[in-house]
Amino acid sequence: MDDPYENTHEDAYDVVVVGGGPAGEVVADRVVRSGLTAVVVEAEAVGGECSYRACVPSKALLRPGAARAEARSVDGARQTVTAPLDPARVLARRDRFTGRGDDTGQADWLDGAGIALVRGHGRLAGERRVEVTGADGTLRTLRARRAVVICTGTEPALPSVEGIDRIGVWTNRQATTADAVPERLVVIGGGVVACETATAWRSLGSSVTLLVRDQALLTGWEPCAGEEVTRGLSDLGVTIRFGVSAVRVARDETTRTVTVETDDGATLVCDEVLAAVGRRPRTTDLGLGSVGLPAGGRLPVDDTCRVTAVDGDWLHAVGDVNHRAPLTHMAKYQARACAAAIAERAAGRPAVTGGGQPWSAEADRFAVPQAVFTRPEVASVGLTERAAREAGLAVRTVEYRIDDVAGAALHADDYRGLAKLVVDETRGVVVGCTLTGPMATELIHTATVAIVGEVPLERLWHAVPAFPTVSEVWLRLLEAYGL
Numbered sequence: 001m002d003d004p005y006e007n008t009h010e011d012a013y014d015v016v017v018v019g020g021g022p023a024g025e026v027v028a029d030r031v032v033r034s035g036l037t038a039v040v041v042e043a044e045a046v047g048g049e050c051s052y053r054a055c056v057p058s059k060a061l062l063r064p065g066a067a068r069a070e071a072r073s074v075d076g077a078r079q080t081v082t083a084p085l086d087p088a089r090v091l092a093r094r095d096r097f098t099g100r101g102d103d104t105g106q107a108d109w110l111d112g113a114g115i116a117l118v119r120g121h122g123r124l125a126g127e128r129r130v131e132v133t134g135a136d137g138t139l140r141t142l143r144a145r146r147a148v149v150i151c152t153g154t155e156p157a158l159p160s161v162e163g164i165d166r167i168g169v170w171t172n173r174q175a176t177t178a179d180a181v182p183e184r185l186v187v188i189g190g191g192v193v194a195c196e197t198a199t200a201w202r203s204l205g206s207s208v209t210l211l212v213r214d215q216a217l218l219t220g221w222e223p224c225a226g227e228e229v230t231r232g233l234s235d236l237g238v239t240i241r242f243g244v245s246a247v248r249v250a251r252d253e254t255t256r257t258v259t260v261e262t263d264d265g266a267t268l269v270c271d272e273v274l275a276a277v278g279r280r281p282r283t284t285d286l287g288l289g290s291v292g293l294p295a296g297g298r299l300p301v302d303d304t305c306r307v308t309a310v311d312g313d314w315l316h317a318v319g320d321v322n323h324r325a326p327l328t329h330m331a332k333y334q335a336r337a338c339a340a341a342i343a344e345r346a347a348g349r350p351a352v353t354g355g356g357q358p359w360s361a362e363a364d365r366f367a368v369p370q371a372v373f374t375r376p377e378v379a380s381v382g383l384t385e386r387a388a389r390e391a392g393l394a395v396r397t398v399e400y401r402i403d404d405v406a407g408a409a410l411h412a413d414d415y416r417g418l419a420k421l422v423v424d425e426t427r428g429v430v431v432g433c434t435l436t437g438p439m440a441t442e443l444i445h446t447a448t449v450a451i452v453g454e455v456p457l458e459r460l461w462h463a464v465p466a467f468p469t470v471s472e473v474w475l476r477l478l479e480a481y482g483l
């Protein structure tokens with residue numbers, strides 16, 4: 001059958017990328033570097049959730065409080081840092097990172113990289129076709145000669161709480177872009193968004209209450225991570241209520257305050273409520289039906305990020321939308337792999353995976369690092385002890401208090417931190433690591449290298465950490481293991 005788009009060059013690209021967040025930007029950049037052409041379709045702002053309403057603004061809000069706490073943890077410096085944070089300056093600094101949502105810089109970067117940008121909402125319209133509806137309602141069809149890559153990310157899930165759709169509930173968007181510090185903030189959830197947001201706004205002066213359905217924070221992590229963050233947030237003045245769910249919320253139109261009723265019969269009054277109960281894929285209005293897929297679900301993929309439920313090797317999904325490892329750095333890692341696979345197949349080669357090839361995003365399955373900038377920081381990579389046991393590994397764990405390391409005591413008078421290694425005894429290698437305490441987020445990469453490199457512990461013994469650094473915890477862990 002004749003292809004009506006065959007000669008319409010302006011609307012045909014080798015690769016059509018739907019969504020210009022971290023995943024989409026990197027896929028497009030890498031395919032163009034490989035000699036193919038690419039277009040990015042973006043509905044809101046190039047840079048995605050990460051740049052404007054997630055990672056970047058949240059870390060910009062967290063850093064001043066962390067810097068202040070760090071100075072106050074050293075005698076001699078502590079006495080000089082007595083004033084609270086200056087919210088106006090903190091919010092202004094955040095805005096310098098986000099440009100308040102202005103994506104001119106990132107759009108210019110796409111242009112400079114030779115990537116076309118089409119603004120509008122993209123939907124699949126059958127095999128290798130994407131229809132884009134512009135803000136003015138105009139419709140444009142893009143044809144992909146080789147591949148379509150879905151990088152549409154996620155949107156916040158809302159808990160089923162009566163009235164939650166009528167109070168102007170905060171999601172990550174308001175929590176990272178608000179222009180004023182709420183006097184009283186109630187947070188529903190006990191995961192990373194809940195814990196980081198509580199840290200940030202409490203540091204800026206809010207009175208924060210966490211309503212945590214579970215009996216711990218950061219479930220899914222090693223229990224010590226949640227315990228340390230519970231202690232740290234409590235010390236910061238955050239109220240944490242475990243085993244409690246909100247059942248009803250209502251905003252008073254006169255006072256603008258929100259009343260939150262909980263399932264233990266209590267009532268809280270606050271100024272804002274943040275829902276931080278996880279994310280759902282942005283696939284409801286994506287034309288998935290045109291390629292035989294149900295709307296609204298995740299898009300399972302193989303290690304090259306090819307959507308497994310669709311025949312052929314043209315449809316891919318990268319980043320949060322495939323739910324393999326919903327983090328920016330893993331989205332970008334998958335993007336590099338996916339672009340390499342597309343280039344490999346374009347060259348007529350099969351892109352076989354599983355052997356550490358650049359087109360194989362296999363680290364998603366065993367070495368996902370995560371850095372959480374709470375007080376204290378927590379970071380992890382690889383398997384928890386529980387996950388390793390469930391996977392049938394011969395598990396041995398080693399724990400060490402980081403405060404007992406000379407470098408940690410020099411770093412902060414009140415240093416408090418934990419390190420836990422999960423070792424696969426059969427292979428004699430580290431398969432998981434969790435760290436808590438100051439600089440945990442920077443220290444975790446050492447563990448990532450050990451896990452990905454499958455470095456035997458006897459060999460790791462020869463990687464000598466410098467004295468007097470916090471990294472000496474690695475020596476202590478190996479000694480505790482018996483080396």
Ligand SMILES: Cc1cc2nc3c(=O)[nH]c(=O)nc-3n(C[C@H](O)[C@H](O)[C@H](O)COP(=O)(O)OP(=O)(O)OC[C@H]3O[C@@H](n4cnc5c(N)ncnc54)[C@H](O)[C@@H]3O)c2cc1C
Pocket residue numbers: 018019020021022023024041042043044045046047048049050051053054055056058059120121122123151152153154172176193282285286318319320321326327328329330331
């Ligand atoms: C509060 C918060 C803090 C976070 N902090 C961190 C952190 O510190 N570190 C970290 O690694 N991760 C963090 N994350 C997770 C991180 O934000 C995501 O993993 C990351 O944004 C995923 O990138 P993505 O490109 O897959 O999706 P997104 O960043 O969500 O980008 C998707 C893009 O697709 C566009 N889009 C969607 N649908 C369409 C469509 N139909 N047509 C056209 N365009 C479309 C959207 O407008 C958006 O620009 C955080 C998340 C939250 C909520």
Ligand SMILES: NC(=O)c1ccc[n+]([C@@H]2O[C@H](COP(=O)([O-])OP(=O)(O)OC[C@H]3O[C@@H](n4cnc5c(N)ncnc54)[C@H](O)[C@@H]3O)[C@@H](O)[C@H]2O)c1
Pocket residue numbers: 158159160188189190191192193194196212213214218219245276277278279326327370371372373
């Ligand atoms: N520093 C970082 O790496 C960072 C920071 C923020 C967010 N993120 C990413 O953003 C994503 C979303 O984070 P999140 O915290 O929203 O999700 P999450 O899955 O980490 O935590 C969700 C929390 O909400 C609770 N919950 C779920 N449903 C509930 C309900 N109906 N009522 C009450 N509580 C409920 C869960 O028990 C859990 O405590 C994650 O994938 C995370 O990796 C990463």
